[in-house]
Amino acid sequence: MSIVINHLTFAYTQGGKPLAPTLKDLSFTIEAGMFLGIIGHTGSGKSTFVKHLNGLLPSEKGAVVVDGHDLSQKNERKTVRSLVGMVFQYPEYQLFAETVYEDVAFGPRNMKLDEAEIKNRVTNAMQLVGLDPERFSSRSPFELSGGERRRAAIAGVLAMHPKYLVLDEPMAGLDPLGRREILALLEKLRTESGCTIIMISHSMDDIANHATNVLVLEKGSLFLYDTPQNVFCRAQELQEIGLSVPSITKICIEMNEKGIRIPTTICTEEAFLNWFREDMRHA
């Protein structure tokens, strides 16, 4: 089970004429169970790329195949849209229904599920994101706090039971507590229900701490696709394309400059402290 991207190329059009391609010949595979972090400078094509994962943008050149469903087939798109959940930037701006319950139920309703199943899914999804169904079901989504609205919007996607959850900067604009809640939710989804997470983020620290794999896009091309350790140790190259590295990696680089040979593949606090414990044992 995987998402296979094969020679995907895409250009937006303006007035009928194609512009310079936003995505250039992307080929790689997203394996089920990954926590994939996507990073890239603004304009690198990250958001355009994820819109190909559920057929919001057509794959004219090249192919995107989700669990065997080829998205160039128009009739496959509806199936794939229930396999691949999409959480866009500031998802709370999509809330529209009179009650939180109805909003979360929008996706399942579109899937033509029966009422019992819908109720089941809505309740579960709300519990998952930490919105107590008894308290929140009948409230208007517009009277919730910012963090609660964001979680209600995510619940609306989770209620469709996606196997792949794509998130475009899900923590943008939230306060530290809100950020932590979302990250904890993603970890829980991945470990408990085996949901594959694909997350665009600008926070290198969050990517280092949570992603199992990192995709780096640069001007629409695949720049790197590897583990966080192997990506972030190439600080120089990342800097050249306008990206930074996690705080911990920065410290390792500074230390190397001062003559301490600490591997720059270290990008989390845990790994850093482990190295210290090892080092002390050697000493």
Added chain:
Amino acid sequence: MIRFDHVTYQYEKAFSPALSDINLEIREGEFVAVVGHNGSGKSTLAKHVNGLLLPTEGTVTVCGMPTSNEDDILKIRQKVGIAFQNPDNQLVTTVVEEDVAFGPENLGIVPEEIRTRVDEALASVGMTAYASTAVHHLSGGQKQRIAIAGILALKPQILVLDEASAMLDPSGRADLLKTVEALHKDGMTVLMVTQYMEETTGCDRVVVMKGGKIILDGTPAEVFKHTDLLKESNLVPPETVLLRDSLRSMGYALSDQVLTAEQLAEELCPLLSTI
């Protein structure tokens, strides 16, 4: 320059006050950061500085003028410029330079003078090349710099940033911070409201808010001593500070001055070579 004297503010229909008994003084030339979780009252505080909100109790004075005096409100707003969170929702006109001119136009300044002010303001945020660009072609970070230029054109003495970086990407955020730091070097008093604690390490002073009250107020080094208190207030200290604390608990003698990667490496390396 700005004085909060026992300021309490209660939103209508709210159970508890958004600000309760705030005493705060911001002196000329200071760069002060105000941090706090959502609902801590930090944005409410910012909206008091130019009289957008008036205290329920207590007084706010700006350059000696109480904000409650309606006759002075235009003078106060000219002295205190505020940049807000959403880059899309604070620019008024379609073309960059016309937007920058909006403030001085409101003050009834003569056209030639507006022209010079607009050119100067655009230059000091590094956006001269975009003078006749349409606003919707700019990135979020660029829009925020135009918003700041629009404020500078009013020749204010105090610049308030009300979470102005919250919706920007890291490079936009870095550009904005650089712009603000440069303005501060040239003598601007800055009050920066933010959720990102790593942005505050370069400030003169950090004020931490929780539940409408000020719980910490001091230099970044003093404030980041209290990591536990910060965590309790739902704030996340910078990753480097967290690491510093973990290393300390392992027995490394690192000072409170350690706030950035360089400083950490600086103090840590000598300790390692002695092992």
Added chain:
Amino acid sequence: MRDITLGQFVAGDSFIHKLDPRTKIAMMILYIVMVFLVKEIWFLAIPFAYLVLELVLSKISLRYIVNSLKPIRFLLILMFILNLFFTKGEHVWLDLRFWKLTGEAVLQSFFLSIRIVLLVAGASMLTLTTSPIALTDGLEKLLSPLKFLHFPVHELAMMMTIALRFVPTLIDESEKIRNAQMSRGADFESGNIFKRVKSMIPILIPLFVSSFRKADDLAIAMESRCYHGGDGRTRMHQLKFRKEDVFAILVTLLFVASLIVILVLFK
């Protein structure tokens, strides 16, 4: 997509582009007067010549004018046919018992159609060569005498300015919301009209909500920047009449005068 909103404006620096917006508004009004003065098809040649002159001077491609006529093509055809049927005349070209095709009807159909084409094309010349912002400024200045009658000229102009500024933002936003709802399985493309309108609700409500929020934010930002209505407000860009404006108005008046002379002579 987002550039729809700059209206039909085609940027350029031709003679026409550089004219003061007030001049161009006046030119269009005079042009419309010319078109309406004419009661016979042949004399439409004069406003037509004027339009051609303007088009050449503006260096705007004919394609844009043709595009601006597209939306009214059905109206044109309908009007043409109706006039063909209902105009009475003596020169019968074709007699089908229930209906006679007369020379007068053909002439009248052509006359009215050409007149509409000329009117629309003339109005597009104004919007093609004048940015909406300049147009707003020009209107504000032209209407400013109405202020003394307590007509809210400044407020109206400010509203137009803000609307122009926010249309691209709102288009972006509706695109984002549409994508989000489509990802939740919403279907905007099938079903009858009633169903389609209903399917727009998940887009319209968030869009309204966000517009209210924007209005709120913007009001606060404007207030912070010392906005207090139009009293005592100055403008950075002052509209100025130049030699060229006087020249353009003179030429236009010349056309109007010649038309009147010709109409009187050939009465």
